[in-house]
Amino acid sequence: MYVRFFLRFGWLLGWALLLGAPAAHAQTPTLDPAVPNQPGLASPPLPPPAAAPRAAGAPKRPVHPRVLRLDAAPADRALLRRYKPRASVPDSLSALRELRDLVLALQGESYLTASADEIKWGPDTVRARIFVGEPFRWAYLRNGNLGDGLLTRAGYRERFFRQAPFRPAEWAQLQERVLAEAENQGYPFATVGLDSVRLEGNSIAGRVVLKRGRAIVFDSIQIVGATKTRKRFLTKYLQIFPGQPYSQQRVQAAAQLLRQLPYLKLRAEPEVRFARGRARVYLLLDDRPSNQFDAIVGVLPGAGTGQGVQFTGDVTINLRNLKGGGKQVGLQFRKVDALSQLLDIQYVHPNFFGTPLELAGSFNLYKQTDAFLTVRPRLQVTYPSARAGRVTFFVEQRNSRLFTDSAASRALTVLPENIDSQYTSYGLSYAWNTLDDLFFPHRGYLLNGQAAVGTKIITRNPDLRSDLYDSLALRSTQTTLALRAERYAPVGRAGVLLLRVRGESLANQRLFLNEMYRLGGLNSLRGFNENQFYASSYAVATAEYRQFIGAESYVFLFADQAYFRRGAVASQAAVTDQPTGLGAGLSFRTPAGLFQFVYSVGRSSSANQSFALGNSKIHFGITNRF
16 A cells, blocks of 8 residues: 555656656647647536426427537647547537547557647537647656666666657556565565656656665464464465565465465465564465265166166275375275276375475276276476466376286287387476365366376287287387366356366377276266276367355256267277267255265267167265365
């Protein structure tokens, strides 16, 4: 508040200096009333008084728009036409607004003495005389007492202000940028203005001067609220250390960084209190239930005739903010079908060695009981920031091993659809999040992108004939790309529309089934069995409408439209398909946790599946956060 007050005060003082300086150019208007062609200082005349009200029952006169006519010097008429003033206005007030906007636009384009000198009101016409004057220019704007580094970071270059048009908005923006740099270097009470101002004709010269005020350093952060989160962890996470020069940018970034933590609820924006050259930051925080235990059961039609139904399962455990230090541990086990199991384990360690870096490791295991086993360990380092999102560097290894029958494998004359391989990749990922709530968002965006490249090595299986590998490149370069974008938009009083696009692509000379992506199921393409489709590249577009009936309860309708491609593998031809999934569901809070029920049905030409009751899928489960 103090900064803005001094900024405006300095701006008014600058105008006083400019207007009070002697004029050196004959055509530049002055404040001497004896000089001809001087813009009037009095307020423009008011429109004629309204006529007396008509008696009741008298016929109403039709309202006619007023014609706006502008008079100006012949040399200024072409300039006025560039601003395209309206030739007709609906009433007198609109005429005054049009004239005001025109004068302000001229002044903003360096015609500082522009004014509406004379306004005449007629029955159907408004005539105004516009004085434009000459454009003002910077003779120069030099560095006063600011360091060259500060001015450079603020976007100042002396050549930009040498014989350049004087636009008040540009000068105000430069002041704002200089103050922002000062606020981030420990001077939150700095003021900036012009010094040594010279006005010669229509040329303005001066020096930009900064009064820094008292230097301020951070004292500490104080946590106000019911939370077990440690102050030491938040100090490192927010990078606000005692004795560090005050930075307004870090204070503003703190709120966004805290909103990215699922186990904290920010009750209000951070508050700063200054005393004796030190700044103390108060964080109003409460813990929110974020530890998670999920148990979801799926009911699917049997794979063969007379088999009835089959059950799938998904158990997830996530423990967040262990001992108040921000650490996270996660485990997920999924029984995809009768022959497949999936295991995921993850650990996240924030503030690695006291830095803002976040170290994480994960382990993924996928077992197809009668075909292959794939393990995928991953190590990553993430840099979280409020303005630029989360940037991650990772290294990942993918190892796949076949389960083969020696006798049957020796009889093969072509390579099987699965292969023994190892793929080591290095990549970058980026995440950007503006959601208003991580669990139940109503508005905002979510963006995730990932790219990786590495070397794939195919291993000869001793149970297969060695000559089958002769035409196969055992060592090749492989590239993977992934993208996920979501938008949540409020609809009406309690509705939310979710639009989502996600996809992945795998590029290599030769791909096998156990190397491809798996698509289908509750988490990817609803209306189909878990991991029903193999794809070397795919994209899924989702439209989902949620009608909230409580803070954490809603009913929803959804449509999933997918496209995927799978190249030729062994004796299987290439496949391209566009499956569709439709359905509805509900999610509501119970004493045991968040209950979710989803009913879906899908259609696919490659799977020979149509929209039918017998092909429908039902998923239900409980999510317990504690």
